[in-house]
Amino acid sequence: MPSITIKNIPDPLYQKIRESSQQNRRSINAEIIYCLEEKLLSTTSNNISLEQIRSTRSLSKRHLLTQEDIENAKNKGRT
Secondary structure: OOOOOOOOOOHHHHHHHHHHHHHOOOOHHHHHHHHHHHHHOOOOHHHOOHHHHHHHHHHHOOOOOOHHHHHHHHHOOOO
């Protein structure tokens, strides 16, 4: 398996990685691999979860638009 050496990591970034690795009970190396996999191998478009979609959808249930509402919105400002 290939190895990578990362040089000149800014201190604030290193501290974030270190804190995250401790919270997740992983080594710093394992945390970096996890972060890279999440970012580069993620299949979720824009990291939007199904739960976020359902939550947003539920907010719009009480605001039903009629065809007339849509036409009025399209024509608003047109003279």
